Amino acid sequence: MIRAGAAEIDITPEIGRNVPGQWLRRKAECVHDPLLVNALVLEVEGDRVALVSADVLSLKNRVVAEARNLILDLAGIPPTHVFLAATHTHTGAPVVDALGTEVDPEVLSSFPDALAAAVGRANDQLRPARVASWSGIAPDLAFPRRFHMLDGTVRTHAPKGSRETLNAEDEADPTLTGLHVWDECGELIAACVNFACHPIVVGGASFYSADYPDAVRRCLKRMHGPQATVLYLNGPCGDVGPDNVKDPSRFRYGEEWVDRIGFGIGGHAIGLASLADAGDDLVLTATGERVRLGLRAVPDFYLRKAAKALTDADLATPPQDFDLIRLREYALLDRERREGDTVDAEIAALRIGDTAVVGLPGEIFAAFGRQIRAASPFRHTLVVELANGCHGYVPTRQAFRGGGYETWLARSSKLMPEAGERMVECATALLKEIASTAPRPDQP
Numbered sequence: 302m303i304r305a306g307a308a309e310i311d312i313t314p315e316i317g318r319n320v321p322g323q324w325l326r327r328k329a330e331c332v333h334d335p336l337l338v339n340a341l342v343l344e345v346e347g348d349r350v351a352l353v354s355a356d357v358l359s360l361k362n363r364v365v366a367e368a369r370n371l372i373l374d375l376a377g378i379p380p381t382h383v384f385l386a387a388t389h390t391h392t393g394a395p396v397v398d399a400l401g402t403e404v405d406p407e408v409l410s411s412f413p414d415a416l417a418a419a420v421g422r423a424n425d426q427l428r429p430a431r432v433a434s435w436s437g438i439a440p441d442l443a444f445p446r447r448f449h450m451l452d453g454t455v456r457t458h459a460p461k462g463s464r465e466t467l468n469a470e471d472e473a474d475p476t477l478t479g480l481h482v483w484d485e486c487g488e489l490i491a492a493c494v495n496f497a498c499h500p501i502v503v504g505g506a507s508f509y510s511a512d513y514p515d516a517v518r519r520c521l522k523r524m525h526g527p528q529a530t531v532l533y534l535n536g537p538c539g540d541v542g543p544d545n546v547k548d549p550s551r552f553r554y555g556e557e558w559v560d561r562i563g564f565g566i567g568g569h570a571i572g573l574a575s576l577a578d579a580g581d582d583l584v585l586t587a588t589g590e591r592v593r594l595g596l597r598a599v600p601d602f603y604l605r606k607a608a609k610a611l612t613d614a615d616l617a618t619p620p621q622d623f624d625l626i627r628l629r630e631y632a633l634l635d636r637e638r639r640e641g642d643t644v645d646a647e648i649a650a651l652r653i654g655d656t657a658v659v660g661l662p663g664e665i666f667a668a669f670g671r672q673i674r675a676a677s678p679f680r681h682t683l684v685v686e687l688a689n690g691c692h693g694y695v696p697t698r699q700a701f702r703g704g705g706y707e708t709w710l711a712r713s714s715k716l717m718p719e720a721g722e723r724m725v726e727c728a729t730a731l732l733k734e735i736a737s738t739a740p741r742p743d744q745p
Contacts, residue, residue: 303581304344305482306426307491307530309337310419312356313509314394314408321358321402322391323505325621333503333510336394337518339532340419341482341491342376343653344427345585350382350651351420352493352658354532356511357393357412359691360385362662364396364413371417376424382587384651384660385416387687389535390500392510397691399713401619401626423530430490431483433579434656434681439477439569442562443498445469445667446542447705455703458542462549470703473497473541474667476674477566478683479534480656481574489525493658494570495683497536497667502543502559513543516563517570524571534685537661537670539694539707583654586735591645592727594692595717598642599635599710607632630711637712644716647689648724650731656681657735659728660688663695664707669721676729678736684728695721 313336320327336356343350351372369380387393395405396412447470448459459466479494500512511518514533521531543562544553553562607628611620615629649660657679661669663686670684694707694714701708701718708714 303430303432303583304427305342305430305490306423306428307341308419308422308426309339309530310415311335312338312394312412312415314405318405318408319395319402320392320507320509321395321397321399322393323402324623324626325401327507329507329509331508333506333508334515336509336511338415338419339530340423341493341530341532342420342423342427343585345583348585349378350585350587351378351384351423352532353385353416353419354534355387355416356390356514357387357396358389358391358399359387359397359687361397362690365690368413368416371413372420375417375421378420381589383420384649384658385689386534386660386685388500388511388514388533389687390510390512390514392503392506392508392512400630401621403619429485431579431581432480432583432653433483433574433577434480434654435573435577436476436478436681437569437573438475439496439566440475442565443473443475443538443541443543444545445471445473445540446499447471447540447700448546449703455705457706459546461546466546470700471540471668474536474671477569477573478681479570480653481577483579489529491530491532492521492570492574493532493534493683494566495534495536495685496566497538497541497670498562499538499542500535502554502562503556504554513559513563516560517567520564520567521571534683535687536684537665537667537686539664539666539686539696540700541667580654584652584738586738587649587651588731588735589647589649590727590731591647592723593643594646594720594723596638596642596644596715597710597717598638599631603631604635627709627711634710634712634715644692646692646724648727648731649689650728650735652735652738655679656683657732658683658685659732660685661724661728662688662690663692665695666697666700666721668697669695669725672725673728677732679732692716695724697721
């Protein structure tokens, strides 16, 4: 028998604090919509797992470790069974420092407690449940954002309608996957929705907003009631955005498009879930493995430029100049690499019956998500980026050859070119491992 519980907690900071997600510092002038932590706890035969989605740009690795320890004390769920993911909204709470934006120590200090509290509340509400998983596509809601240009370069957010813009480097992934969890009375306890698109639809606004994931939640709550908890689990969207560069007739940013994209995703999710069969007997298991990945070295030329241009104050507090920000990133990345030239990236895999959830700790390019899903032995596979920590962008080798923003050396893009392939290899092995715990429902 399955038991499930869910909860949401508001983590919206007070006005006037930093808003990470752009190159330069912004201060929140208002709250457009609440920032939330949403949690789902599932239990089968005493084994429990927790899935958490938070409206932040990313999760610091130490925050993940601290939150897991708190959850172990509060709810008794072991760290290996706690899956924490960021929605990657670019107007979220200031719990990470990104380029020209600083972390807010006060907001950061309370963030692990909020993650744990959401899981604790969900755990306290466990009750008999049924789970229905589903997969399909949601076309024309996400598009490639890296384009080959006439001058031979690759550009992120290429100008719309320009004759200088040639073909996209790769393609977006329209796959929409998720699960709905119902109680015995037919009331929706929670839904997990997995789709890949950068949450930058509100643009460079100076307010707090969950971006289109908020509209996804509102859509499902209108259908299923305000008691439903909705976890938006962003897919590999490192090279995917909301705007169609090849369509100069429409600029898909702003408040109208927040709703159009969010309700588009939510509406497709509702339709797919309505055709899915719910079951109350399933295999529940979780596993993970740490993959050691190398950091790229910063060329001496850039370090000399940084040393000449930056003061100690610039290293302590990010300057508000694009060139100086890049030079500061070289210096800080070199400092990090001197402390250790590798990182241990956690790859996580969770099985819920005929469904798998894979977690990758970075901004993953869409091609890697497609590869993992194609190799998965499961009927439904949710591939989630920025899960259980973050090690920056994870571009393809093709992208490294083309260059462009996502490959520029910085703390946000520091891994060796083979990192994505290593992550795919590990994720595929973990999926095969958890698939062997019991036969798939569609196999004898």
